[in-house]
Amino acid sequence: MNTEPQAATWSGIADWYDNLLQSGSGPHELAVQTLLRLSATAPDADVLDIACGQGHASRALARAGARSVTGADLAPEMIAAARRHEADEPLGIEYLVEDAATLHALPDAAFDLVTCQLGLMDIPDLTATLTAVHRVLRPAGAFVFVIGHPCFLAPDARTITTADGRPARLITDYLHERFWTSRNPRGVRRAGNHHRTLATYLNSILTGGFTLELVKEPTAGTLLAQQQPVYRAIPIFFAARARKTH
Numbered sequence: 001m002n003t004e005p006q007a008a009t010w011s012g013i014a015d016w017y018d019n020l021l022q023s024g025s026g027p028h029e030l031a032v033q034t035l036l037r038l039s040a041t042a043p044d045a046d047v048l049d050i051a052c053g054q055g056h057a058s059r060a061l062a063r064a065g066a067r068s069v070t071g072a073d074l075a076p077e078m079i080a081a082a083r084r085h086e087a088d089e090p091l092g093i094e095y096l097v098e099d100a101a102t103l104h105a106l107p108d109a110a111f112d113l114v115t116c117q118l119g120l121m122d123i124p125d126l127t128a129t130l131t132a133v134h135r136v137l138r139p140a141g142a143f144v145f146v147i148g149h150p151c152f153l154a155p156d157a158r159t160i161t162t163a164d165g166r167p168a169r170l171i172t173d174y175l176h177e178r179f180w181t182s183r184n185p186r187g188v189r190r191a192g193n194h195h196r197t198l199a200t201y202l203n204s205i206l207t208g209g210f211t212l213e214l215v216k217e218p219t220a221g222t223l224l225a226q227q228q229p230v231y232r233a234i235p236i237f238f239a240a241r242a243r244k245t246h
């Protein structure tokens with residue numbers, strides 16, 4: 001008999017995830033600040049937020065003044081949570097159940113900006129996703145993403161204390177790209193995570209018809225520094241703005 005616990009799914013943990021963000025998550029607070037800085041949302045921008053979850057970044061982009069925001073996520077339960085937030089605070093965001101690797105329901109060249117906050121690590125096919133993002137962007141449109149920093153959030157990486165008392169990250173398996181599942185029962189990555197090296201991310205962007213315009217490795221804000229002090233000195237995220245070139 002298989003006694004392995006069932007892996008969590010995004011559909012299965014959607015309500016837990018929504019509560020986590022509603023109760024104040026240091027990582028998400030930093031992620032959305034970073035995403036907004038890189039996006040520099042123009043008032044006439046049509047924005048698509050892929051792997052939008054319960055709409056955390058979509059709402060921030062709408063509040064920042066985008067002309068239109070569309071949120072797309074594969075998990076119907078996440079989209080249901082996003083729509084509940086839209087009913088509570090109407091921002092005019094349209095939410096769709098949609099696979100980021102195809103974006104079938106969305107026409108070519110329809111958006112000035114595509115964003116992805118903490119989603120690329122959850123999507124199995126990075127190349128197909130970048131192809132779909134490229135297709136739905138207008139000429140010279142931007143793709144802005146924030147990912148868990150692959151160098152410091154590699155599979156089974158953990159926080160340790162050095163001999164002189166400083167928090168540090170212990171990394172053992174950085175070069176081994178694979179799908180892995182965190183054993184932390186309260187961790188976001190218990191729903192699984194596609195670990196890729198930073199080189200894979202950057203090369204996929206560059207070969208996908210984009211140039212890199214700006215990258216960031218943000219330092220922890222107040223809430224994250226309280227919740228996980230190690231991220232004062234080590235970046236929890238890698239973020240970039242890429243521009244569609246051809």
Ligand SMILES: C[S@@+](CC[C@H](N)C(=O)[O-])C[C@H]1O[C@@H](n2cnc3c(N)ncnc32)[C@H](O)[C@@H]1O
Pocket residue numbers: 010011028031050051052053054055056057072073074075078098099100101116117118119122123124188
């Ligand atoms: C860590 S959550 C991030 C959600 C949101 N962007 C945020 O910052 O709170 C990852 C999301 O990726 C979504 N996801 C995973 N694979 C996907 C795919 N192929 N297409 C669209 N969304 C996907 C999951 O359903 C989940 O909502």
